[in-house]
Amino acid sequence: MSVNIAIIGSGVVGSAFIKQLKNxxxxxxxxVVYLAKNSQEALYSSDYQPxxxxxxxxxxxxxxxxxxxxxxxxxxxxxPPILVDNTSSPQLAAYYPEFIKQGVSIATPNKKAxxxxxxxxxxxxxxxxxxxxxxxxxxxxxxxxxPIIGPLNDLVLTGDKIKKIEGILSxxxxxxxxxxxxxxxxxxxxxxxxxxxxxLGFLEPDPRDDLNGMDFARKVTIxxxxxxxxxxSPSSFPVxxxxxxxxxxxxxxxxxxxxxxxxxxxFQKRKDEALAEGKVLRYVGQVDMDNKTLSVGIAKYSFDxxxxxxxxxxxxxxxxTERYTNPLIIQxxxxxxxxxxHGVLADALKIAQRIAK
Amino acid sequence: MSVNIAIIGSGVVGSAFIKQLKNxxxxxxxxVVYLAKNSQEALYSSDYQPxxxxxxxxxxxxxxxxxxxxxxxxxxxxxPPILVDNTSSPQLAAYYPEFIKQGVSIATPNKKAxxxxxxxxxxxxxxxxxxxxxxxxxxxxxxxxxPIIGPLNDLVLTGDKIKKIEGILSxxxxxxxxxxxxxxxxxxxxxxxxxxxxxLGFLEPDPRDDLNGMDFARKVTIxxxxxxxxxxSPSSFPVxxxxxxxxxxxxxxxxxxxxxxxxxxxFQKRKDEALAEGKVLRYVGQVDMDNKTLSVGIAKYSFDxxxxxxxxxxxxxxxxTERYTNPLIIQxxxxxxxxxxHGVLADALKIAQRIAK
Numbered sequence: 001m002s003v004n005i006a007i008i009g010s011g012v013v014g015s016a017f018i019k020q021l022k023n024x025x026x027x028x029x030x031x032v033v034y035l036a037k038n039s040q041e042a043l044y045s046s047d048y049q050p051x052x053x054x055x056x057x058x059x060x061x062x063x064x065x066x067x068x069x070x071x072x073x074x075x076x077x078x079x080p081p082i083l084v085d086n087t088s089s090p091q092l093a094a095y096y097p098e099f100i101k102q103g104v105s106i107a108t109p110n111k112k113a114x115x116x117x118x119x120x121x122x123x124x125x126x127x128x129x130x131x132x133x134x135x136x137x138x139x140x141x142x143x144x145x146x147p148i149i150g151p152l153n154d155l156v157l158t159g160d161k162i163k164k165i166e167g168i169l170s171x172x173x174x175x176x177x178x179x180x181x182x183x184x185x186x187x188x189x190x191x192x193x194x195x196x197x198x199x200l201g202f203l204e205p206d207p208r209d210d211l212n213g214m215d216f217a218r219k220v221t222i223x224x225x226x227x228x229x230x231x232x233s234p235s236s237f238p239v240x241x242x243x244x245x246x247x248x249x250x251x252x253x254x255x256x257x258x259x260x261x262x263x264x265x266x267f268q269k270r271k272d273e274a275l276a277e278g279k280v281l282r283y284v285g286q287v288d289m290d291n292k293t294l295s296v297g298i299a300k301y302s303f304d305x306x307x308x309x310x311x312x313x314x315x316x317x318x319x320x321t322e323r324y325t326n327p328l329i330i331q332x333x334x335x336x337x338x339x340x341x342h343g344v345l346a347d348a349l350k351i352a353q354r355i356a357k
Numbered sequence: 358m359s360v361n362i363a364i365i366g367s368g369v370v371g372s373a374f375i376k377q378l379k380n381x382x383x384x385x386x387x388x389v390v391y392l393a394k395n396s397q398e399a400l401y402s403s404d405y406q407p408x409x410x411x412x413x414x415x416x417x418x419x420x421x422x423x424x425x426x427x428x429x430x431x432x433x434x435x436x437p438p439i440l441v442d443n444t445s446s447p448q449l450a451a452y453y454p455e456f457i458k459q460g461v462s463i464a465t466p467n468k469k470a471x472x473x474x475x476x477x478x479x480x481x482x483x484x485x486x487x488x489x490x491x492x493x494x495x496x497x498x499x500x501x502x503x504p505i506i507g508p509l510n511d512l513v514l515t516g517d518k519i520k521k522i523e524g525i526l527s528x529x530x531x532x533x534x535x536x537x538x539x540x541x542x543x544x545x546x547x548x549x550x551x552x553x554x555x556x557l558g559f560l561e562p563d564p565r566d567d568l569n570g571m572d573f574a575r576k577v578t579i580x581x582x583x584x585x586x587x588x589x590s591p592s593s594f595p596v597x598x599x600x601x602x603x604x605x606x607x608x609x610x611x612x613x614x615x616x617x618x619x620x621x622x623x624f625q626k627r628k629d630e631a632l633a634e635g636k637v638l639r640y641v642g643q644v645d646m647d648n649k650t651l652s653v654g655i656a657k658y659s660f661d662x663x664x665x666x667x668x669x670x671x672x673x674x675x676x677x678t679e680r681y682t683n684p685l686i687i688q689x690x691x692x693x694x695x696x697x698x699h700g701v702l703a704d705a706l707k708i709a710q711r712i713a714k
Contacts, residue, residue: 020515020516023516024514024515024516026514027486129384145508145511146685147504147507147508147687150504150507151502151504154502154699154703154706155699157381157383157703157706158377158381158698158699158702158703158706159377159380159381159699160699304666306663306666306688309661309663309666311683312683314683323690323693323695323696323699324689324690324696325690326668326669326671326689326690327689328503328687328688328689328690329686329687329688329689330504330685330686330687330688331663331685331686331687331688332681332683332684332685332686333680333681333682333683333685336680338680339680339681341515342511342512342515342516342517342680345515346511346514346515349511349514349515353711354710354711
């Protein structure tokens, strides 16, 4: 039993994925027939000889195939193909519907295809359901390898009704609020915590790319769609950006960080008000299926709520359904190369178990 | 694409399973070719006509097939067979290795086969890996439908190392300790809480069957084995029974409940001592992979620990690994007919996706 695998990307997640793949024992042959190290360089041979994962870093490369060429190459192999997209490329994501239509299955942590316009989402899953369509597994698009997408799909498939989804799904924003707002009074400054988060590598080069909440909104969009809420796009619902209006125009991330302390007093006031109510501030996404509303922003939680005792940069999600009247809660690291890679690898193996020949 | 399904059991979980199965939309035909309502009565026809799930409760029945006859019947059908065991029968569980060897896949919440002697466990999984062997999915054996077994298998398969597993995996014992021991001083009596748990239907007819911790020990055995710890049996490690030695000899559950108040002072003392340390008591299972030890019994947790804020009869599990240095935590209802049934159904659907023809 075998499958052919194409891996796109050998960055932080991509190289962790390759390392794990190289070391696992699995009863199905996982032939890596194509490995694109970046947008220019790839390893593959026209006779589908597996790429040697022990030497890929230094082996001579060829020019990458175009996406239509890659689809054709995978389709023409002797074994069912899996595309592992370890990039965050919107171009590659836009081509998913076509890959799937041509029978290429996909495992990926790339959120783009699932959180853009609703049409792409619908195309992906209708092409996947059509005869000969490829499978799609994307557990690592939300909370890295935390078991969220799979269990949510299982709930929906077996006839449960999702009532509410609430979560802290950004490692950087989790860290910032867990540090900023605690059950003890503190004068910890928002700008200081943002700087520490940046030093720890939790933030994008321009911190505004995390602080504007848009990446978080993409994850909420994906969860809502699985729950049966046809969200048009991640910009079709309110997202409470942490970037002060006046700082949106800053030319650089550095300039933004320099001016951020001007807003520390606002945050101090908000957290003091919460504390007076016996609560802490958290940056959360919420999907309310009964009222058909979505939001991303700051909310308050009492000290004994699971979100209040969150540690470090952990993610947490709470799913309330007809069956789970007390919510189902899943918590743990929601980022990191090894963890994201194993989420993708576990998906690729599940696909292999279904399609191998 | 089709599979043949045999359902054994139409009790609380079994009938919830049948109801869910009847209502789902799924792209694979799920032909229920055999339905054993109990150990005597079954519905099936020798030409594999699907059983009508709308009328099974009142339809005329035949005598059940013996297990060898059932294996032969399933093996001889036109489609790959799945056995759904919704009983807690040890006899049926003992036959799993043979079913699997003959190519019958199994989805079940029945813990017996996975938590008895190590030989049975090894036989099940070696028969499953052998050519032509059936698949085995048993998510609902621990924590009902909570995503535990699947994610734990994924961690192991992708090369993570499990370091520690800790959990509250009994709904009744969760309820008893969540009520008994809180962060506020209380004089709530152990025997009163046990009586309330019994009235709420959380306890077996003889409460000692829950309070002795043996059912819990079976779940810990399963988790440890998945993590790679070859536990001989659920009685090969220390289990701290909550049944006082002197009450083991009581002839009935009623007599036991009558005498239980004599021990309330002991429990009060233990919880007062914990409270003085800023802790609460919880009944937990622990698997320490570094030191290769297992245990089930009372442990103390500080107020801000996730186990301390558990509600009602919820289960919770905490898994620490090389990758998850902060533990992966999964929490929610770990019992109930609908929840258990959907855990089994989701497994049956995963099997169908892999074997349907």
